[in-house]
Amino acid sequence: MPGGITLQATGTGRPAFEALKDTYKGVLKISLLLALTYLIAHGLSSVLPAADYRALPVMGNRVAVWIFAQLHLMFGAFVLGVPIFALITEIVGVATREQRYDELAREFTKLLAMAYTVTAVLGCVLLVLLVTLYPKLTGYLSQNFKPTWILYVVLIFGEVVLAYLYWTTWDGTQGARKKWHLLLGLLVNLWGTAILFVADIWVTFMMSPAGIDDAGNVTNLWQAVNNHTWMPINVHRLLANVAFGGAIAAAYAAVRFLNARTAEERARFDWMGYVGSFIAIAAFLPLPFAGYWLGREIYQFSQQMGVSMMGGSFAWLWILQAFLIGSLFFAANFYLWLGMGRIPGAERYTRYQVAMMLVLTLGFVVWATPRSIIATGVEMAAMGGSHHPFLGLFGVMAAKNTAVNLMILTTFLSFMLYRRANRVPLVTWASAGKIVQGLVIAVASGVVLFYGVYSYYVTSMVRIGFSVYQVLAVLVAMAVFVAVDIPMLRGARQIGAIRWGEIPARAQYALFFMAITFTWLMGLMGYIRSGIRQYWHIYGRIADESAHAFTMTHGHATLIVSGIVIVFFLLVSVVFALAARHEDRPEAA
């Protein structure tokens, strides 16, 4: 323990000894689970006849591994996303001196013990399936990446200890000791991030192998680790975890809001939903940039894989992705605008919603326009091919990047209007500040549009460079806007207090929709990322020679993804229900 911390009471109000006992129990639980996994996997491998692949009846090898890998990943994202969410809200609580933020962070942290257990069980089942059904591949990975496996196990134990301590020392480190608790929260998150980075090594090596010789042996472990897609996936998943954690928290709040019996409860869960959605959307905004970086790296590593993903057999799944992402933008703005209905003074900004909706809709239309259009023979003859001469312009990345940047800027603007809805700045330079803010948004939009149009007249390499300018323009505009906004609204006159709890019920469905959409997106994009390897375990090096090496139809694949999402939410509901039951018990805090 860092010096200075004295465990006085635990998160459940018990003495320090009990806190350490809980941590010990957690470590013991994980140890037993891992030992059991080893025994089962080893036992099955010894009993079953030796083979490169073994068949799982009914469900099949691939689908079984897919389901458990995806569920494990989703719960992994949950247990990594929730501590990030908790730490952010805890820090906000310290900064604003508002106790309710601390309580919110604490409420979600208590879910961790149960969620870790579910994650670990799913991971252990996945490991047994891999070792038993894909012995050749598992043997290859464990042989070549042994140090990373050891590191992974060490990190898991460290994370369990830190997370338990983070929860059990919550009450004992209030007041002057709060900084130590924040440090503990930071360590939990750093440790969790390290786990994510290590797990990404194996996944990304399978996609973009590096540091290996012609026989497929790893000759340089660091090169194998630091392969083309490792860091882009690390960053993409880290941001996605924050968004995911926030979205799940918001969905939980939405359910509680809809079931609330008193005005106080409604107010509490309305506020909780807002905080969750705020963190989710804030992390969601830079996600397309991170995704674009990952896509670029995939394309750069292998033209074949890049074309499969964006223009080939997986291209139509991107239209589904476009619908989901566009819907997320709609839902985020819908929620904010409805939320403004409970803020006195917000009616001043309602008139901007027409223009913002127009930008969002046009952006969505561009985003969802397919490059290769499904058309009848007559339609194709009229178009002169499967590319429409006008709409075809919307099908390429130049248009889609422009659209998504403008949608991000619009959603950011919604946030900012929400933030100032009930406040009137009193600083003398308020008018000048608003002009500067208007100008930066206008200039950023101009830059995005200019480079979007100019992209059609330059080479692909230059065009990819333009997307960086577009992103930078949006990021700079957001930074300048916020930098002006904070001092401008300091000491502002309040028109009235936010009437928490007086938001229409349909806003809560938007929160629920966002959580489901995030989860669905994770499943869908995970399938695309994994599917573009096609019949390779290790892309271009070790072929998948099992009976399941074929690429399945989109309909079949999306049904499996949807099924996984349903199972995930059922499991999460169980975790939340058990946590709520614990909360209702008299001894609970």
Place this chain on the structure above:
Amino acid sequence: MMLRLTFWLALALYGAVYAALRLAIHPPIPASVLTIYMLLTAIAILVFVSADERRFTQFIAPLAAVFEGRAPRAARIAVLAVIPLAAAWATYVRVAPSADAPFELRVIHPEPPSSLSVHGRRVEIAGLQNPLRAKGSELDKPIREGKTIYYQNCFFCHGDALAGDGHFAQAFRPIPANFRDVGTISMLQESYVFWRVATGGAGLPKSATPWNSAMPVWQDFLTEEEIWKAILYIYAGSGSTPRTWDDEVKHDKH
């Protein structure tokens, strides 16, 4: 006043968008894309009207009046008649027999193989570059020669302006590629174009079904160098450049 008309304005907007998409864009938008656009329009209108309590109340007021029995009798009868008629019309449109060819979901840019056979020699796609361009030598002469090759072999289908509109173009489904389209060769590396030219329609992978491309297998008629020259010309002639990556490029981490 405007707020009271929310429902009717929403309806009029939906109709106006439909009319604009149907009438103002030529060639006509294919039904599949029109469906996407109209679905998005409907969602956008519903999101907008329901994102504000006053708008939402006004939007549902006429509907509530009809379904709660407060609207005039004629209006209620009209609505109740329109609902089954609309359903019947939609069903008819869906099942009515048509002489039109069925929808065709064709992958335009299928993924290239990792290697291909050219004149019996195995050529790896990864790292493959146009040898004429790679030499860094003067390109005018090979482009001129490529132009001759193009006019002797490709021009008849891909056209004088390289716009996929040659004399024979309309005889094919799919029609030949338009090299001036930003979504064709300018999005692709030269190695990809080499693969498509050398192996033609017969070399399309499984994912590019249906295999109805009429592109000949040009390696049966041209040498490897002639193919590269023709490729140089189609880029130069259409004013486009091949997709390239920066210097860090791909397999340096291997």
